[in-house]
Amino acid sequence: MASALITLLTLATLLPLFSSVLVILFGRRRLPGNKTAIFATGVMGVSCVLSLLAMILWFTTDGTPAVWNIPWIPIPGLEAKWLYLGVLVDGLTIAMMVMVTLISTLVHTYSIGYMHGDKRFERFFAYLSLFTFSMLGIVTANSIMQLFVFWELVGLTSYLLIGFWFEKRGPQQACKKAFVMNRIGDAGFLIGFGILFTQLGGNMLLPGGEGAMEGHPSMFGALAEMLKVQGFTINGPDAPGWLTLAGIGLFCGAIGKSAQFPLHTWLPDAMEGPTPVSSIVHSATMVAAGVFLTARIYPILTPDAHLFISTIGLITLIMAACMALVMTDIKRVLAYSTLSQLGYMILALGTGNYIYALYHLFTHAFFKCCLFQCAGSVIHGAHHQQDMRYYGGLKDKMPKTALAYFICTLAIAGASIPIVNVGISGFYSKDGILAGAWNYGQGFGMLFFWGPLLVAYLTAFYMARSFALTFLGKPRDQHLYDHAHEAPNTMVVPQLILAVIAVISVPIFIWYGLIKQTHAHMTAAIEKFSGTGAAWVQSGAEVVAGEHHIHGPLLFGFAWILAIGGGIWFYKDGMARAEKVVKIPGVNLLYKWAHNKFYFDALYDVFTVNLGKTVAGIANLFDKIIVDGLVNLAGLLTKMWANVTGRVDNKYVDGAVNGAAEFAYNSGSMLRSSQAGRVRAYVLTLLTIAALAMIAVMVVVMVTKT
Numbered sequence: 001m002a003s004a005l006i007t008l009l010t011l012a013t014l015l016p017l018f019s020s021v022l023v024i025l026f027g028r029r030r031l032p033g034n035k036t037a038i039f040a041t042g043v044m045g046v047s048c049v050l051s052l053l054a055m056i057l058w059f060t061t062d063g064t065p066a067v068w069n070i071p072w073i074p075i076p077g078l079e080a081k082w083l084y085l086g087v088l089v090d091g092l093t094i095a096m097m098v099m100v101t102l103i104s105t106l107v108h109t110y111s112i113g114y115m116h117g118d119k120r121f122e123r124f125f126a127y128l129s130l131f132t133f134s135m136l137g138i139v140t141a142n143s144i145m146q147l148f149v150f151w152e153l154v155g156l157t158s159y160l161l162i163g164f165w166f167e168k169r170g171p172q173q174a175c176k177k178a179f180v181m182n183r184i185g186d187a188g189f190l191i192g193f194g195i196l197f198t199q200l201g202g203n204m205l206l207p208g209g210e211g212a213m214e215g216h217p218s219m220f221g222a223l224a225e226m227l228k229v230q231g232f233t234i235n236g237p238d239a240p241g242w243l244t245l246a247g248i249g250l251f252c253g254a255i256g257k258s259a260q261f262p263l264h265t266w267l268p269d270a271m272e273g274p275t276p277v278s279s280i281v282h283s284a285t286m287v288a289a290g291v292f293l294t295a296r297i298y299p300i301l302t303p304d305a306h307l308f309i310s311t312i313g314l315i316t317l318i319m320a321a322c323m324a325l326v327m328t329d330i331k332r333v334l335a336y337s338t339l340s341q342l343g344y345m346i347l348a349l350g351t352g353n354y355i356y357a358l359y360h361l362f363t364h365a366f367f368k369c370c371l372f373q374c375a376g377s378v379i380h381g382a383h384h385q386q387d388m389r390y391y392g393g394l395k396d397k398m399p400k401t402a403l404a405y406f407i408c409t410l411a412i413a414g415a416s417i418p419i420v421n422v423g424i425s426g427f428y429s430k431d432g433i434l435a436g437a438w439n440y441g442q443g444f445g446m447l448f449f450w451g452p453l454l455v456a457y458l459t460a461f462y463m464a465r466s467f468a469l470t471f472l473g474k475p476r477d478q479h480l481y482d483h484a485h486e487a488p489n490t491m492v493v494p495q496l497i498l499a500v501i502a503v504i505s506v507p508i509f510i511w512y513g514l515i516k517q518t519h520a521h522m523t524a525a526i527e528k529f530s531g532t533g534a535a536w537v538q539s540g541a542e543v544v545a546g547e548h549h550i551h552g553p554l555l556f557g558f559a560w561i562l563a564i565g566g567g568i569w570f571y572k573d574g575m576a577r578a579e580k581v582v583k584i585p586g587v588n589l590l591y592k593w594a595h596n597k598f599y600f601d602a603l604y605d606v607f608t609v610n611l612g613k614t615v616a617g618i619a620n621l622f623d624k625i626i627v628d629g630l631v632n633l634a635g636l637l638t639k640m641w642a643n644v645t646g647r648v649d650n651k652y653v654d655g656a657v658n659g660a661a662e663f664a665y666n667s668g669s670m671l672r673s674s675q676a677g678r679v680r681a682y683v684l685t686l687l688t689i690a691a692l693a694m695i696a697v698m699v700v701v702m703v704t705k706t
Contacts, residue, residue: 002089003068005089006066006089008050008054009050009089009094010140012048013047013133013136013139013140015046016132016133017130017133019126020040020126020127023040023123023125024123024126028122036121036125037108037111037115040125040129041125044101044104044108045105047136048098048102050101051094051098051101055510055514058091058514063091063517065090067142067205069085069086069142070085081201082202083146084143085142085143085146086143088142088206089140090517091513091515091516091518092295093140094514095362095510095514095515096288100132100285101132101136103280103283103369104284104285106494106498107279107369107494109490110276110373110376111125111274111276112490113489114274114380124164127160128161128276128280134154135150135289137153138150138151138154138289138292139292143206144193144204147206147293148189151189151257154285154286154289155182155186158178158270158281158286159178161273161281162174162175162272162277162281164277168272170272171273173272174272174273175273177265178270181263181265183256185252185255185257186253187252188252188253188256189250189253192245192248192252192253195242195246196300199246200222200226203218203219204219206219220299227239227240239303244302247300247302251293251294251301251308254289254291256290258289258345258346259287259290259338259342260312260316260343260346264320264339264600265597267338268335268336268339271329271332275372275373275376278331278335278372278375279368279373280369282368282372283368287338290346291342291345291346291357291358295349295357295358306351306352308350309346309347309350310346310351310440310448313343313344313349313350316339316342316343317339317342317343317347317451318340318455319339320336320339321336321462322590323597323598324336325594326595328387330378330379330391330466331375333388334368334371334375337368337412337462338368340455340459341364341368341412343452344430344433344452345358345360345364347452348360348433348437351436351448353432353433354515355512356435356436359428359512359515360430360433363428364426366425366501366502367408367411367412367426368412369498370499370502371405373404373491373498374404374408374495375405377401377487377491377492377495378391378398378470380487381394381397383483385477385480388469391471391475391476391477391480392469392470392472392476392477393471393473393481394481395471397481397484399486400492401487401492404495404496405471407502408502409466410424411425412463413426413460413464414460415560424503425502425503437449460559460567461564461566463564464571467568468570469575472568473572473573473574
């Protein structure tokens with residue numbers, strides 16, 4: 001049974017890669033136009049079916065995690081130690097696989113209508129399939145190392161998709177910003193990875209239920225055993241500092257991918273990409289990867305790491321909600337809404353509320369994907385106008401889109417029936433997060449409850465605001481209204497399917513069951529290795545038991561009605577009422593801060609971009625004045641020395657050589673004159689020399705005798 005699960009999920013993961021490669025190689029030539037889209041969507045649908053079969057198979061077994069490991073990279077200096085390549089299957093893997101493949105299939109379908117006529121139509125589907133493959137690789141990864149490989153591939157493919165319309169200035173800047181800011185977070189990921197790698201001797205297998213990896217203990221198992229021998233506990237006050245740093249370091253990767261404070265500014269700018277990209281990035285893939293990573297490393301997080309994570313989540317969800325309140329671009333409202341909801345998930349993981357953090361990840365994925373697709377349909381029907389101030393009354397022109405948008409507005413607002421606490425999917429997940437935050441602590445710790453509770457009402461208000469400005473009231477741009485139209489069925493049908501999933505809670509409770517099962521295995525592993533209960537989730541103990549109880553139902557049960565009603569009334573006739581409120585002293589200042597995104601982009605421009613340019617300018621001047629000056633001075637001195645040595649060489653060395661040559665030449669000329677080539681002259685000369693020699697001898701003899 002385990003091998004069947006592994007086979008199904010491996011095939012489901014590889015199929016999008018297969019589709020992407022075929023489309024890149026043969027798409028434009030063999031599968032032009034819609035044929036490419038139909039092929040890629042069909043392959044993605046098969047991947048979804050395989051994931052659903054794996055889920056059905058999982059529920060027919062005892063739910064024990066299954067792992068397939070093969071040696072991948074040997075670790076130098078450690079005998080029989082390897083980094084492993086493989087697949088990890090547990091409840092969380094199954095749930096994420098179904099969610100990612102289902103949403104990706106619907107996004108592929110939606111893209112057929114939205115991207116129709118684009119000059120790089122085939123390439124878009126290749127990138128989209130590759131992006132899905134990258135996310136599925138993260139989901140099925142059996143080790144931190146393998147997860148990091150796909151983690152970086154997600155970053156690369158998101159760069160390609162966000163910057164798909166690279167001929168425009170906006171996408172150019174947005175994709176670079178996303179890529180660079182994610183690399184900053186990934187630097188922390190690598191630091192945390194390095195600490196664990198050093199401490200554990202290279203054992204990077206992810207926690208997935210002890211006993212499932214026979215002969216290959218998980219990272220968590222090895223860590224718990226090591227700390228037990230040393231007298232430490234993972235979740236106690238005596239947890240070693242290096243473990244806290246490792247957990248925070250790995251979480252920094254999640255800060256980048258899930259766009260948490262302070263690396264959050266790339267996500268709203270990513271709206272420059274095509275709307276199908278926004279719908280999948282903001283729901284099931286890239287931003288979900290950070291939450292998924294935090295869930296995977298959850299057992300090794302110390303109390304201090306939990307506090308750090310909770311604080312980051314709290315800041316993000318409050319700050320992003322404030323910005324969503326004042327934006328007028330429909331996609332940016334949804335983008336900041338995504339930031340805020342991701343803050344909820346991170347906060348829940350920090351407060352020990354593992355189950356509801358992931359539960360909200362799944363519920364949010366469906367209704368946020370639907371909201372972005374609805375926004376894309378509005379933009380498509382309004383001839384690419386994204387400013388809500390020019391909309392109004394579009395419910396008459398786009399009734400199906402308006403219905404889907406309103407349903408998902410209720411879902412993200414946590415709509416429920418007051419007092420009895422029965423609602424649609426978003427209510428249950430958000431309710432659980434708030435209950436866990438209530439249990440997290442008293443005193444200062446209650447900020448982790450009151451902050452998200454307030455934002456729950458702000459969420460309902462700003463989503464009602466976006467709905468009212470877009471679909472209600474009278475048209476504010478008659479020309480736009482007259483030419484607006486409902487989107488084609490390839491775009492509308494995925495929206496309606498997602499809206500239905502956002503309403504009914506039964507499919508969502510499947511995810512809840514899968515996560516709860518994974519949580520039970522994880523808790524059992526803690527008890528096995530530490531000999532104690534799961535102290536690290538005591539703050540959410542009541543929530544883990546499956547109780548939905550918000551303290552003060554009047555605050556939550558009725559407030560969403562008031563918030564949505566107030567938002568609709570306030571904005572159904574446009575921005576007139578809001579403009580009057582904004583002029584109130586004090587409110588104007590808050591509005592200015594939120595509208596300018598709390599000046600984070602300005603701060604980054606000053607302290608990062610401009611500082612970088614300044615340093616580059618100084619380095620350039622240093623290079624030109626000092627480095628180039630020294631080089632040029634050395635060149636000048638060398639040239640002067642070369643001139644001196646050249647003159648010495650020309651005048652003396654060459655003079656001596658040339659003089660010797662001239663002497664040899666002249667001597668040769670003199671000797672050459674005696675060589676006329678006449679035999680009689682040679683004989684006469686010889687006789688003359690002989691006579692002179694005899695005379696000389698006679699003279700010498702005579703002198704000697706005398």
